[in-house]
Amino acid sequence: MAEQQTRPPRTDWQRNHQRLLQVASALVARDGTRVSLEKIAREAEVGSATLHRHFPSRRALLQEVFQDIVERLRRRAGELADGDPRTCLDTWLEELTVCAAETRGLGAWLAAEADGDPSDGECCHVVMREATAALVDRARSAGAVRPGISPQDLLTLTEAVSLVTEDDPTTARRLLRLALDGVRP
Structure with a gap:
């Protein structure tokens, strides 16, 4: 049996995929993660079946x-990994919280994924x-966080702050700073 070669997606498939992503990103940013899939298809000028094929x-x-947002955040956590452990962790948590507050639906998505299948290593929450665990481990080793504080505790904190401050990054930043005072030894 001959090995089957994979062909790149057709141009119209790629165009539809990009259009669906652009429209979905804009509508999720405006309406949140519960936006109607039919509305996305309609505004992308494709049929509902096309959306479901993609x-x-x-x-x-x-x-x-x-x-893309999550990948940018992952890279940022890597950039922070070499600095002062406390400053790096604080900076990471603040940037994550502000990003989730500014990106409508991201905080809710991360929180919902936390309750999902943990074996899905590519999910945004994982x-x-x-990324958080690596920074918490460094901060814990340096004595910059209280014993018993887990990466999941801090993610839950950032998700909660971003959910209640959606579209208000200034308040998100202020509330996170207040909460982080309780994390320090």
């Missing part, structure tokens, strides 16, 4: 909508948990 579920669509 994204078999709401989860698949949202995963891709938030993927990526954020791994």
